[in-house]
Amino acid sequence: MSSNTAPWRRWYKTERWQxxxxxILVRDLYTCQKTGVLLIGKHPAPNSPVIHHAKEHRxxxxxxxxxxxxxxxSKQWHDSDAQKAEQASLDQRGVWY
Incomplete structure (x- = not known):
């Protein structure tokens, strides 16, 4: 099964996820928990909000x-630092459901 068809990808499209x-955005005051940037941009702006899983859910x-x-x-942090960390851990990732 490719990652594009993994069942968990559909969870992001649900009302429950929205x-x-x-x-989470309200709890975190629309502020990037890694950089302090205000998350006021509209996707795909660097300061647009992304909800990040601290521990990969796999x-x-x-x-x-x-x-x-x-x-x-922020999208900028998520697309750079978070992705670099994920790529660096590819050999340790284990099974994705």
Missing amino acids: RLRER GNEVLFWDEANLMAV
Whole structure:
């Protein structure tokens, strides 16, 4: 199964995710938890908000939906620092559900 068809990808399209995403943005005061940047941009602006999983969920439904595992970050941080860390850990990633 390719990552583009992984069942967990659909979770991002749900109303449940949209509500959770909004709760995290409000909780984190629309501020990047890694850089302090205000998340006021519209996608794909560097300061647009992204909800980041602190611990990779790897398709694990409990980790995916866990509010304690989520944080608001800027698209710029997510697309650079977070992606670099994920790429560096490819050999340690394990199974994606």
